[in-house]
Structure formats: C-alpha cells, structure tokens
Amino acid sequence: MLPEGMVYLDGNSLGPMPKVxxxxxxxxxxxxxxxxxxxxxxxxxxxxxxxxxxxxxxxxxxxxxxxxxxxxxxxxxxxxxxxxxxxxxxxxxxxxxxxxxxxxxxxxxxxxxxxxxxxxxxxxxxxxxxxxxxxxxxxxxxxxxxxxxxxxxxxxxxxxxxxxxxxxxxxxxxxxxxxxxxxxxxxxxxxxxxxxxxxxxxxxxxxxxxxxxxxxxxxxxxxxxxxxxxxxxxxxxxxxxxxxxxxxxxxxxxxxxxxxxxxxxxxxxxxxVDMDALRAASIALQEQFIEEVEARIPALDLVSPRDPNVRGSQVSFRFEHGYAAMQALIAQDVIGDFRAPDIMRFGFTPLYIDAHDVRIAVDRLVKVMDEKLWDDPKYRMRGRVT
Amino acid sequence: MLPEGMVYLDGNSLGPMPKVxxxxxxxxxxxxxxxxxxxxxxxxxxxxxxxxxxxxxxxxxxxxxxxxxxxxxxxxxxxxxxxxxxxxxxxxxxxxxxxxxxxxxxxxxxxxxxxxxxxxxxxxxxxxxxxxxxxxxxxxxxxxxxxxxxxxxxxxxxxxxxxxxxxxxxxxxxxxxxxxxxxxxxxxxxxxxxxxxxxxxxxxxxxxxxxxxxxxxxxxxxxxxxxxxxxxxxxxxxxxxxxxxxxxxxxxxxxxxxxxxxxxxxxxxxxxVDMDALRAASIALQEQFIEEVEARIPALDLVSPRDPNVRGSQVSFRFEHGYAAMQALIAQDVIGDFRAPDIMRFGFTPLYIDAHDVRIAVDRLVKVMDEKLWDDPKYRMRGRVT
CATH class of the missing domain: 3.40.640.10 (Type I PLP-dependent aspartate aminotransferase-like (Major domain))
Structure with a gap:
C-alpha cells in the first residue's frame, strides 16, 4: 500500500504496509x-x-x-x-x-x-x-x-x-x-x-x-x-x-x-519470491538511478560502491546541503532519507518500485537541485529527522 | 469484548480486548x-x-x-x-x-x-x-x-x-x-x-x-x-x-x-477509573467468591491470604487434582488458570466482572467438583498449559 503519487525509496528504513x-x-x-x-x-x-x-x-x-x-x-x-x-x-x-x-x-x-x-x-x-x-x-x-x-x-x-x-x-x-x-x-x-x-x-x-x-x-x-x-x-x-x-x-x-x-x-x-531474481531487479534499478543522477546532477557525489556486487539494495550520494535537499525532495513526494553528516540515501525495493518510479524520482531530484529548493529556510531548519 | 456466556477470571494473565x-x-x-x-x-x-x-x-x-x-x-x-x-x-x-x-x-x-x-x-x-x-x-x-x-x-x-x-x-x-x-x-x-x-x-x-x-x-x-x-x-x-x-x-x-x-x-x-473504587469492588468480588466456594466446596483449600488488605486482585485455591479441575471448569466456560503444582487461580477484574459472574463461576465450579468432572481422562492429560 503506497499513497498515490509517492515514490517510496525508504523501504530500507521502514517498508510499506502489505495490503493483506x-x-x-x-x-x-x-x-x-x-x-x-x-x-x-x-x-x-x-x-x-x-x-x-x-x-x-x-x-x-x-x-x-x-x-x-x-x-x-x-x-x-x-x-x-x-x-x-x-x-x-x-x-x-x-x-x-x-x-x-x-x-x-x-x-x-x-x-x-x-x-x-x-x-x-x-x-x-x-x-x-x-x-x-x-x-x-x-x-x-x-x-x-x-x-x-x-x-x-x-x-x-x-x-x-x-x-x-x-x-x-x-x-x-x-x-x-x-x-x-x-x-x-x-x-x-x-x-x-x-x-x-x-x-x-x-x-x-x-x-x-x-x-x-x-x-x-x-x-x-x-x-x-x-x-x-x-x-x-x-x-x-x-x-x-x-x-x-x-x-x-x-x-x-x-x-x-x-x-x-x-x-x-x-x-x-x-x-x-526468488531472491536471485529480486537481486537482479534491485541492481538494475540502482544502476539506472546512478546513471541518471550522475548524468544530470554533477553536484551529487556517489558514496556507495560503484561495483553493484559489493553494494546492498541502496544508493547514497553525498551533498553538502544533503539534509535540506532531502527535505525538499520529500516535499516533492519522493521519500528517501538523510544520514549525518551529508548523506542522501535511497533504497531500492523491486517488490514495489520499478524503472518508472526511478525516472520520476530522478526528475524530482533534478528539480530540487536545479531550482535550489534546498536553499529554502523551511528545509534547512533541522527538526526531527525523518 | 468477552465471548457470550464466558466468565473470564483470567484477566490477571491476559486481559480481554477493549472494544475500541x-x-x-x-x-x-x-x-x-x-x-x-x-x-x-x-x-x-x-x-x-x-x-x-x-x-x-x-x-x-x-x-x-x-x-x-x-x-x-x-x-x-x-x-x-x-x-x-x-x-x-x-x-x-x-x-x-x-x-x-x-x-x-x-x-x-x-x-x-x-x-x-x-x-x-x-x-x-x-x-x-x-x-x-x-x-x-x-x-x-x-x-x-x-x-x-x-x-x-x-x-x-x-x-x-x-x-x-x-x-x-x-x-x-x-x-x-x-x-x-x-x-x-x-x-x-x-x-x-x-x-x-x-x-x-x-x-x-x-x-x-x-x-x-x-x-x-x-x-x-x-x-x-x-x-x-x-x-x-x-x-x-x-x-x-x-x-x-x-x-x-x-x-x-x-x-x-x-x-x-x-x-x-x-x-x-x-x-x-478511580483506583480506590476499583480496589473496593475487587475486594467485594473476591470476598464473595471465597465465601461461596468455602461454603459449598470444602475440598478446596484457600491458599491466598484471608485478609483482603494483603491480597492482590486474585484468589487461589489448592486442590490435589487442580490441573484437571481447572481444565474441566474451562470446558464449562469459566476461565481461570492453573499454576504448578496444585493451584487453581482466579483473577477478579471489576471493569468487566460483577457479582452475577461470580455466582455463575461458583455454580459451575460446584458442578465440576460434585460431578467429579476432573476425573475425566481428557482433563487429566497434561498437554500445554493454558
């Protein structure tokens, strides 16, 4: 069960509710x-x-x-x-x-x-x-x-x-x-x-x-x-x-x-669920995400291993204003999370995330970065971490 | 929420589900x-x-x-x-x-x-x-x-x-x-x-x-x-x-x-809930239970303190065949529990138990004892304890 319009890339923190x-x-x-x-x-x-x-x-x-x-x-x-x-x-x-x-x-x-x-x-x-x-x-x-x-x-x-x-x-x-x-x-x-x-x-x-x-x-x-x-x-x-x-x-x-x-x-x-098939799908989503982010948002530095064989089911990028950028992205209904001091973290879960979701996520991340939405004081103020 | 017909004297083990x-x-x-x-x-x-x-x-x-x-x-x-x-x-x-x-x-x-x-x-x-x-x-x-x-x-x-x-x-x-x-x-x-x-x-x-x-x-x-x-x-x-x-x-x-x-x-x-009022109601139920059980079932020995001021919200009786007797009583839809080696335990919870329930419980306990229902092999066989 996922809210309409949300791209949920935080299943590595709290998985969504199965409809059953x-x-x-x-x-x-x-x-x-x-x-x-x-x-x-x-x-x-x-x-x-x-x-x-x-x-x-x-x-x-x-x-x-x-x-x-x-x-x-x-x-x-x-x-x-x-x-x-x-x-x-x-x-x-x-x-x-x-x-x-x-x-x-x-x-x-x-x-x-x-x-x-x-x-x-x-x-x-x-x-x-x-x-x-x-x-x-x-x-x-x-x-x-x-x-x-x-x-x-x-x-x-x-x-x-x-x-x-x-x-x-x-x-x-x-x-x-x-x-x-x-x-x-x-x-x-x-x-x-x-x-x-x-x-x-x-x-x-x-x-x-x-x-x-x-x-x-x-x-x-x-x-x-x-x-x-x-x-x-x-x-x-x-x-x-x-x-x-x-x-x-x-x-x-x-x-x-x-x-x-x-x-x-x-x-x-x-x-x-076949775990090997799931793993292959997870890697495909991650590779797509890395490729598109690196092509379109040079300000983000990949901190996850580039070799998918030594990477779990998440991708993380470093950005100086990562906290605010993640808040801004969440406001765009793309849910990842932030880990101190500067890591933006995205989980890939093929049971409910597909290539289309990844494209939407990248588009909205591009918007956050291009329009510097992270510079808005309401996103920069550190409250409780989500 | 209590099943129709059940007298539940085991709220000291697992309380029933509030309807909310x-x-x-x-x-x-x-x-x-x-x-x-x-x-x-x-x-x-x-x-x-x-x-x-x-x-x-x-x-x-x-x-x-x-x-x-x-x-x-x-x-x-x-x-x-x-x-x-x-x-x-x-x-x-x-x-x-x-x-x-x-x-x-x-x-x-x-x-x-x-x-x-x-x-x-x-x-x-x-x-x-x-x-x-x-x-x-x-x-x-x-x-x-x-x-x-x-x-x-x-x-x-x-x-x-x-x-x-x-x-x-x-x-x-x-x-x-x-x-x-x-x-x-x-x-x-x-x-x-x-x-x-x-x-x-x-x-x-x-x-x-x-x-x-x-x-x-x-x-x-x-x-x-x-x-x-x-x-x-x-x-x-x-x-x-x-x-x-x-x-x-x-x-x-x-x-x-x-x-x-x-x-x-x-x-x-x-x-x-006023805890003093609840306590008074609990003691009244316990006193009623003790009085009726002692009057009608001499085979059961009170092991709880007789002074209600040093007794919690439960009453226990000792009976050699306590395990089987409790199983027989549970089969009569009066739920208490058994604690090794020979203790029959009854909890009193005034939020959902009243004097009428106590009377029913005693009546059914009398039936278990008078008719020696505890002597039935199906109750004497120790399986998992309820």
Missing part, C-alpha cells in the same frame, strides 16, 4: 485475542509463532529450519549474540567491529562491556581494515553486512573464514540484507546472526527482530538474557533456569503477538 | 503506517509514544509524569533494573528475592550473574522471610509486590524502608499490581519498578513492559542495555553511546509501534 495486513490483523484481534483470550497461546499458535515465523525469515537468509527465532528488538538480539559469543571465548577480551556498523550495535556492546567491567574492549576500525584487524585477541567479530550509510557490502564468507582462522566467533547483523540480497548464512559458517524485519521484510514499525545460532551450537550457547520462554519447561515455574533445547533458548519474555502476527502475514508474500 | 482496539488499530495501520510510512515517527508521534504511554501507566501506579517509559518485555526490564541497581552499589554482591517471585525475574538475574561472572549471588528466601534477610550485603532487593500464585501482597513502603535502612536498592515488579491495586510508587521511595501491561491493563498479548526510575536518579542511572533510542542524540549516529536525559535512557531499540498503539487505546479507558 489490516484484514489479517483485524481477524487476529477479533478471532484470537477477542474470542480466545488466554487460550490463544495454544489454540491460535501464539506460543510457537516465534519459531514458525523464524523459519519464514530463515528461508530468506539461507538458514535451515529451526535455526532462527523471533523476538525483542535488534538491539537486544545484538546484546544476546555478543554476550553469547564472549562466553564461547572466555579467555579473549576484544570485540571487533567497524565504523560502518549501525551505532546501536556499537552502543549495545559498550553497555555490555560497562556491565561486565572486566577489561573488555570494543575495537572499531574502518570497514576496509576489518580483515587485517582480526587477531587472536578477538573473541567476537561483529559486523553489519551492508553499511547503513553507503550500502557497501562485506564478503560474509571471506570474513567469517578469516575470523575462524584466528579462532574468533562471527556475528553478522543482517538488518540491511534480509529481503534485500541473497544471503547464504549456513554456507558462511558464521556462529550467529541477527537482524530486523521492518525494513525490506515489511513487518511494520517495531516488528520483532531475529536471531540465528548455528545448529551445532544451539544446544550449548549460553543465553545471557535467560527469560522464562527460553526455559526448557516454562510452565513448570521452577525456581532455577534451565535452557531450552536449540534455538528456543534465545527466546526471552512474552513475544509481541500482534506485531508477530502482522509480520507473519507480511512474510507470506515472500513464498514465491 | 480493533478500530483503533485499523486506523493506525491505514492512516499511520500505510499513509505516512517513515514519516509516522514524527507525524504520528511514534517516537514519543513510549514516554507518552508511560505517563498513562504512571498515573495508575503513583509515578510522576516523565518517570515511566515503555518498551521491550518485562523480562528485559527486570534485567535493566537489576543491572542498574548493581551499578549503584558496586561494592555489594547479593541480589535478594523471594520464592514467590515470578520465575522469569529470577531467571533473568541468574543470566545476569552468569554473564557478570564476578561472584554475585541471587539469594532467594520465603516471602515472609524477606524483611529479615535484607542485610548490608544486599545490593538490590527485587520483589514482585503481588505473588503470582497466591495473591499475597508485600508492603511496598515498609520493605522499601527496610532495604534503604540497610543501604540496598529497591526494585519492585508491579506485574500483578498495575491496574489491580492502588500503588503509591513515589510514596514508597523505591529506586525502580517494572511491570507488564497485558494483564489488568488489557494491552493485548505481548504488550510492552514499563520501567520506572525515581526522578532524582534518572539522570545518573547506568543503562546496561544502551540502545540507540536511549542515546542523547539518536539521529546524530555518533560512534559512542551517551545516555539521554531522564527516563529516556531506559529505552533500548525501536519500540513495537503497533502494540504500543493498541495499548495506548486500551489505557485511555482508565482516564475515569
């Missing part, structure tokens, strides 16, 4: 919460939903059935993953990441380190220096595959192999990958991965996150966030925690059933 | 997510919703405006609270709780202790022994005010004073208190409180949790779960965490906007 969702959620409210009440946990399958939906996500990221579970937010899942990784390498004290990681990933590690207070270090290097920085001091390598600013993509298999060569645990954040690019998580052999579902997967604002643990580790991984729904027998109400079998132990508290239900409906749309 | 919710959520989906997309964060007020809704909860638990924020699950909020409490008393190593605490609270502390690996101890005593067990070794006293099994209620002000006399930090779990009994959180002087909103507050399955930090501590409390939405300037995307002012720093990741919206609609119903 309102009716689905209305039915869930009336037929499940309303009619079943507490019985919904069994009768409507709420209890199994985090693993059932996890399998739908797993299919899109190359994870085998039963290896992904949904819940909480991506920030919480990052914390779970890093804490679990540190337990796997108790003698090491470094978490390695890069400056292209989404800040909350870094913040959550800072919080964990501060809580542990045992000499842990978050070491953050430039994205292109990651491979060389993986040493035997490193307990966990934590990276987001696709850079949220530039779209630059890490080589998951190669970096994971380098991490393993140095005895480090690999944790991937797939926030900008899931539903955007084909991911072969199992093939990468990474120990863990996390991600969110409100971007390319269109799960809605605040849709639950996911966590993957490699199946051979799922029965031994130590859950720092040991909540009752990860217990081996939650309804025994025992006084002590005993982790459940497999990925279930990465569950924490009561799952957000309504969000989970909306997400499940949104994910059913992916049943017939 | 489906239309409200349908409007939210169409007018906010669907029409505004990413702009919803500002234009629809999603960004401020966790504190705006926090104030609605705060009013019901005696917390001043701006001291409560919503998000995550109760398990996560317990972890945040305990971790923050330990930072306030770095020289102490004991977290004190009681065996009447809901297990996930204990499990989350076990997970935290295991993660810290620094000689912390979770000391768990019987509920009636808590006061005497608060010593100067104790960093944090963590208690649930109302016992989830028996409804026994701790004296918040007295125990908090005892904790403070020994230099300990007090953390209350108000899961079975919020919307059930009048709470004077500010008056208790406790440092922190947490709770959930899907029980008496009717926020729906998986509704977000809340956390309160006493205002004088809110600018110094250290957030272990330091997510980007608790950052002082989330949209600067700085590489290092800097906690936001006040209660905002207890936010973690992207809030579950749909759940939050349903909860907000549900909470608006409380605008005109």
């Amino acid at each position: 969702v309102p009716d689905h959620l209305s039915g869930m409210l009336t037929d499940e919460w309303g009619a079943l009440l507490i019985k919904g946990w069994n009768a409507a399958g709420w209890m199994e939903q985090p693993t059932r939906v996890g399998d739908l996500v797993g299919r899109l990221i190359g994870a085998p059935g039963g290896s992904v579970v949904m819940g909480d937010t991506l920030s919480i899942k990052v914390y779970q993953g890093v804490a679990a990784g540190l337990k796997m390498r108790p003698e090491r004290r470094v978490i390695l990441s890069d400056t292209g990681n989404f800040p909350t990933d870094l913040y959550m590690v800072e919080g964990l380190i501060n809580t542990l207070d045992q000499g842990y270090e978050l070491r953050t290097v430039a994205p292109e220096e990651v491979a060389g920085a993986i040493t035997q001091e490193v307990a966990v390598v934590m990276l987001t595959q696709v850079d949220y600013r530039t779209g630059r993509m890490h080589d998951m298999a190669a970096i994971t192999a380098q991490a393993h060569a140095q005895g480090a645990v690999m944790l991937w954040d797939l926030a900008h990958s899931a539903g955007a690019v084909p991911v072969d998580l199992a093939g990468s052999n990474a120990e863990m991965a996390v991600g969110c579902t409100y971007k390319y997967l269109n799960g809605g604002p605040g849709a639950p996150a996911f966590i993957y643990v490699r199946p051979d580790l799922a029965d031994t991984v130590e859950p720092a966030l040991s909540g009752w729904l990860g217990h081996s027998a939650p309804f025994d109400f025992a006084l002590h925690y005993a982790p459940g079998g497999g990925i279930e132990r990465m569950r924490v508290g009561t799952p957000p059933v309504m969000q989970m239900s909306a997400l499940e409906a949104a994910l059913r749309l992916w049943d017939d | 919710v489906p239309d409200h959520l349908s409007g939210m989906l169409t007018d906010e997510w669907g029409a505004l997309l990413i702009k919803g964060w500002n234009a629809a007020g999603w960004m401020e919703q966790p504190t705006r809704v926090g104030d609605l909860v705060g009013r019901l638990i005696g917390a001043p405006g701006g001291s409560v924020v919503m998000g995550d699950t109760l398990s996560i909020k317990v972890y945040q609270g305990v971790a923050a409490g330990l930072k306030m008393r770095p020289e102490r190593r004991v977290i004190l709780s009681d065996t009447g605490n809901f297990p996930t609270d204990l499990y989350m502390v076990e997970g935290l202790i295991n993660t810290l690996d620094q000689g912390y101890e979770l000391r768990t005593v019987a509920p009636e022994e808590v006061a005497g067990a608060i010593t100067q070794e104790v960093a944090v006293v963590m208690l649930t005010q109302v016992d989830y099994r028996t409804g026994r209620m701790h004296d918040m002000a007295a125990i908090t004073a005892q904790a403070h006399a020994q230099g300990a930090v007090m953390l209350w779990d108000l899961a079975h208190s919020a919307g059930a009994v009048p709470v004077d959180l500010a008056g208790s002087n406790a440092e922190m409180a947490v709770g959930c909103t899907y029980k008496y507050l009717n926020g729906g399955p998986g509704a977000p949790a809340f956390i309160y930090v006493r205002p004088d501590l809110a600018d110094t409390v250290e957030p272990a779960l330091s997510g980007w939405l608790g950052h002082s300037a989330p949209f600067d995307f700085a590489l290092h965490y800097a906690p936001g002012g006040g209660i905002e720093r207890m936010r973690v990741g992207t809030p579950p906007v749909m759940q939050m919206s349903a909860l907000e609609a549900a909470l608006r119903l409380w605008d005109d």
Whole structure:
C-alpha cells in the first residue's frame, strides 16, 4: 500500500504496509485475542509463532529450519549474540567491529562491556581494515553486512573464514540484507546472526527482530538474557533456569503477538519470491538511478560502491546541503532519507518500485537541485529527522 | 469484548480486548503506517509514544509524569533494573528475592550473574522471610509486590524502608499490581519498578513492559542495555553511546509501534477509573467468591491470604487434582488458570466482572467438583498449559 503519487525509496528504513495486513490483523484481534483470550497461546499458535515465523525469515537468509527465532528488538538480539559469543571465548577480551556498523550495535556492546567491567574492549576500525584487524585477541567479530550509510557490502564468507582462522566467533547483523540480497548464512559458517524485519521484510514499525545460532551450537550457547520462554519447561515455574533445547533458548519474555502476527502475514508474500531474481531487479534499478543522477546532477557525489556486487539494495550520494535537499525532495513526494553528516540515501525495493518510479524520482531530484529548493529556510531548519 | 456466556477470571494473565482496539488499530495501520510510512515517527508521534504511554501507566501506579517509559518485555526490564541497581552499589554482591517471585525475574538475574561472572549471588528466601534477610550485603532487593500464585501482597513502603535502612536498592515488579491495586510508587521511595501491561491493563498479548526510575536518579542511572533510542542524540549516529536525559535512557531499540498503539487505546479507558473504587469492588468480588466456594466446596483449600488488605486482585485455591479441575471448569466456560503444582487461580477484574459472574463461576465450579468432572481422562492429560 503506497499513497498515490509517492515514490517510496525508504523501504530500507521502514517498508510499506502489505495490503493483506489490516484484514489479517483485524481477524487476529477479533478471532484470537477477542474470542480466545488466554487460550490463544495454544489454540491460535501464539506460543510457537516465534519459531514458525523464524523459519519464514530463515528461508530468506539461507538458514535451515529451526535455526532462527523471533523476538525483542535488534538491539537486544545484538546484546544476546555478543554476550553469547564472549562466553564461547572466555579467555579473549576484544570485540571487533567497524565504523560502518549501525551505532546501536556499537552502543549495545559498550553497555555490555560497562556491565561486565572486566577489561573488555570494543575495537572499531574502518570497514576496509576489518580483515587485517582480526587477531587472536578477538573473541567476537561483529559486523553489519551492508553499511547503513553507503550500502557497501562485506564478503560474509571471506570474513567469517578469516575470523575462524584466528579462532574468533562471527556475528553478522543482517538488518540491511534480509529481503534485500541473497544471503547464504549456513554456507558462511558464521556462529550467529541477527537482524530486523521492518525494513525490506515489511513487518511494520517495531516488528520483532531475529536471531540465528548455528545448529551445532544451539544446544550449548549460553543465553545471557535467560527469560522464562527460553526455559526448557516454562510452565513448570521452577525456581532455577534451565535452557531450552536449540534455538528456543534465545527466546526471552512474552513475544509481541500482534506485531508477530502482522509480520507473519507480511512474510507470506515472500513464498514465491526468488531472491536471485529480486537481486537482479534491485541492481538494475540502482544502476539506472546512478546513471541518471550522475548524468544530470554533477553536484551529487556517489558514496556507495560503484561495483553493484559489493553494494546492498541502496544508493547514497553525498551533498553538502544533503539534509535540506532531502527535505525538499520529500516535499516533492519522493521519500528517501538523510544520514549525518551529508548523506542522501535511497533504497531500492523491486517488490514495489520499478524503472518508472526511478525516472520520476530522478526528475524530482533534478528539480530540487536545479531550482535550489534546498536553499529554502523551511528545509534547512533541522527538526526531527525523518 | 468477552465471548457470550464466558466468565473470564483470567484477566490477571491476559486481559480481554477493549472494544475500541480493533478500530483503533485499523486506523493506525491505514492512516499511520500505510499513509505516512517513515514519516509516522514524527507525524504520528511514534517516537514519543513510549514516554507518552508511560505517563498513562504512571498515573495508575503513583509515578510522576516523565518517570515511566515503555518498551521491550518485562523480562528485559527486570534485567535493566537489576543491572542498574548493581551499578549503584558496586561494592555489594547479593541480589535478594523471594520464592514467590515470578520465575522469569529470577531467571533473568541468574543470566545476569552468569554473564557478570564476578561472584554475585541471587539469594532467594520465603516471602515472609524477606524483611529479615535484607542485610548490608544486599545490593538490590527485587520483589514482585503481588505473588503470582497466591495473591499475597508485600508492603511496598515498609520493605522499601527496610532495604534503604540497610543501604540496598529497591526494585519492585508491579506485574500483578498495575491496574489491580492502588500503588503509591513515589510514596514508597523505591529506586525502580517494572511491570507488564497485558494483564489488568488489557494491552493485548505481548504488550510492552514499563520501567520506572525515581526522578532524582534518572539522570545518573547506568543503562546496561544502551540502545540507540536511549542515546542523547539518536539521529546524530555518533560512534559512542551517551545516555539521554531522564527516563529516556531506559529505552533500548525501536519500540513495537503497533502494540504500543493498541495499548495506548486500551489505557485511555482508565482516564475515569478511580483506583480506590476499583480496589473496593475487587475486594467485594473476591470476598464473595471465597465465601461461596468455602461454603459449598470444602475440598478446596484457600491458599491466598484471608485478609483482603494483603491480597492482590486474585484468589487461589489448592486442590490435589487442580490441573484437571481447572481444565474441566474451562470446558464449562469459566476461565481461570492453573499454576504448578496444585493451584487453581482466579483473577477478579471489576471493569468487566460483577457479582452475577461470580455466582455463575461458583455454580459451575460446584458442578465440576460434585460431578467429579476432573476425573475425566481428557482433563487429566497434561498437554500445554493454558
């Protein structure tokens, strides 16, 4: 569902609402919460939903059935993953990441380190220096595959192999990958991965996150966030925690059933999507956008990689007045977003964006630049970032 | 919204759906997510919703405006609270709780202790022994005010004073208190409180949790779960965490906007509810239930306190075949629940339960007992607990 006339190039931030969702959620409210009440946990399958939906996500990221579970937010899942990784390498004290990681990933590690207070270090290097920085001091390598600013993509298999060569645990954040690019998580052999579902997967604002643990580790991984729904027998109400079998132990508290239900409906749309075909369509749209922008607007500098094979499903340009220019463009009903200090970011999502949309977007961007609409004080005043 | 003929005495587990919710959520989906997309964060007020809704909860638990924020699950909020409490008393190593605490609270502390690996101890005593067990070794006293099994209620002000006399930090779990009994959180002087909103507050399955930090501590409390939405300037995307002012720093990741919206609609119903009047009505229903059950069903033993002043908004009876008896009663459309090993639990919620419902419930319970319906194998077979 997209408003008439809008070109929405921000599905990498919040995906639009699949048309099936309102009716689905209305039915869930009336037929499940309303009619079943507490019985919904069994009768409507709420209890199994985090693993059932996890399998739908797993299919899109190359994870085998039963290896992904949904819940909480991506920030919480990052914390779970890093804490679990540190337990796997108790003698090491470094978490390695890069400056292209989404800040909350870094913040959550800072919080964990501060809580542990045992000499842990978050070491953050430039994205292109990651491979060389993986040493035997490193307990966990934590990276987001696709850079949220530039779209630059890490080589998951190669970096994971380098991490393993140095005895480090690999944790991937797939926030900008899931539903955007084909991911072969199992093939990468990474120990863990996390991600969110409100971007390319269109799960809605605040849709639950996911966590993957490699199946051979799922029965031994130590859950720092040991909540009752990860217990081996939650309804025994025992006084002590005993982790459940497999990925279930990465569950924490009561799952957000309504969000989970909306997400499940949104994910059913992916049943017939071929990720390789989607990727090819995404690259075609991006190439068209880059070519037209560079031809018509020399003031914008491409900051995304020029090689589409190392770029996710977004294109970013640098412009000194990027904030105001993006506000002006949004006023023209072309929705991208801005990332400090000067990046204009455009997401390409072939499920609902086509070549015609790209042409309209470029035309309106040309208008913003040619007519210097960004120079209008109403666009230059920084309010809340959209 | 309650199904015709059902007597729902399980609002202490999952509250029923307020009739306003489906239309409200349908409007939210169409007018906010669907029409505004990413702009919803500002234009629809999603960004401020966790504190705006926090104030609605705060009013019901005696917390001043701006001291409560919503998000995550109760398990996560317990972890945040305990971790923050330990930072306030770095020289102490004991977290004190009681065996009447809901297990996930204990499990989350076990997970935290295991993660810290620094000689912390979770000391768990019987509920009636808590006061005497608060010593100067104790960093944090963590208690649930109302016992989830028996409804026994701790004296918040007295125990908090005892904790403070020994230099300990007090953390209350108000899961079975919020919307059930009048709470004077500010008056208790406790440092922190947490709770959930899907029980008496009717926020729906998986509704977000809340956390309160006493205002004088809110600018110094250290957030272990330091997510980007608790950052002082989330949209600067700085590489290092800097906690936001006040209660905002207890936010973690992207809030579950749909759940939050349903909860907000549900909470608006409380605008005109007087908590003292509600409490009086709850006690009257409970007294009626106890009197009629004891008069007519001698096989059931009251395990809740007889004094209504130290009992929350539920009544529990012990019966050897409690599991099967509860299943049989549910089959009669009287919904209570069972808690291991032998407790039949009944919640009383005057917003939608009245004296007539109580009479029907007792009549059907009498039928279950007189006709030994609990002896039917179909009720005795333990499947998933409802």
